[in-house]
Amino acid sequence: MILKVKNIYKNFGGIRALNNCSFEIEKGKITSLIGPNGSGKTTAFNIISRLIKEDKGKILLAGEDITNEKDYNVALKGISRNFQQVRLFKNLTIQEHLEIALATEDTKMLKSIFKEEQTKIKKIKEILSIVSLDKPLKTYAIELSYGQRKLLDLAIAIAKPHTILMLDEPVAGVNPKLRQEIKQILKKLNKRGETILIIEHDMNFIMDLAEYIFVLDNGQVIAEGPPKKIQNNPKVLDAYLGE
Numbered sequence: 001m002i003l004k005v006k007n008i009y010k011n012f013g014g015i016r017a018l019n020n021c022s023f024e025i026e027k028g029k030i031t032s033l034i035g036p037n038g039s040g041k042t043t044a045f046n047i048i049s050r051l052i053k054e055d056k057g058k059i060l061l062a063g064e065d066i067t068n069e070k071d072y073n074v075a076l077k078g079i080s081r082n083f084q085q086v087r088l089f090k091n092l093t094i095q096e097h098l099e100i101a102l103a104t105e106d107t108k109m110l111k112s113i114f115k116e117e118q119t120k121i122k123k124i125k126e127i128l129s130i131v132s133l134d135k136p137l138k139t140y141a142i143e144l145s146y147g148q149r150k151l152l153d154l155a156i157a158i159a160k161p162h163t164i165l166m167l168d169e170p171v172a173g174v175n176p177k178l179r180q181e182i183k184q185i186l187k188k189l190n191k192r193g194e195t196i197l198i199i200e201h202d203m204n205f206i207m208d209l210a211e212y213i214f215v216l217d218n219g220q221v222i223a224e225g226p227p228k229k230i231q232n233n234p235k236v237l238d239a240y241l242g243e
Helices: 041-048 071-077 094-102 106-113 117-130 146-159 176-191 203-207 227-231 234-241
Strands: 003-012 015-025 030-034 056-061 079-081 164-168 196-199 212-217 220-225
Touching (some): 015 220, 094 117, 146 164, 203 227, 220 227
Parallel strands (some): 030 196, 079 164, 164 196
Antiparallel strands (some): 003 015
């Protein structure tokens, strides 16, 4: 297993966001976390990536306990993620965003940015080709449509050196055509060996993409298994599909 979440508890004031939450992510597979709003999905993502600290429990990445690591150290160890809301710098270009993403350490950023121009541009174009973002490299983020910003956001996550790609609602708010394009992008990445953990509310999207699904409700895993098993689980129908 590439990632293990073990007995995680997290309270926000009087609200318990995660309650003895445990799950394991297998290397090389597309796994999804689903559940109703407030079930703890994004809280789990934030704890895994160390943006917030759990009250109790452990996180293991490739067998290493990362529970007490800082977020930037966890990123260097191989966790790359995006966020529900696209986080781009409106006055930076596509190229500049990807140059920063390709830098593996802050102290190496300048060296990374000033690598041989031809090699750097080739790598950036390869990543943009993966996500089918066909825009000039000098295009500013503010000039991109919402769908194009989502693709750039995905490209940034891919560009960061990683062993697991964590995506929080990558198709939220996009049109059906782009939704299908992103699904195919993720399937191609998986065929290349990528391990992907994804949160998404679009059940049709997830059921056609994920190989294994964990269902959260009230901060706990209430069901797990392949898509067909999840679709027919009464607990899932009650907790999520029937909400």
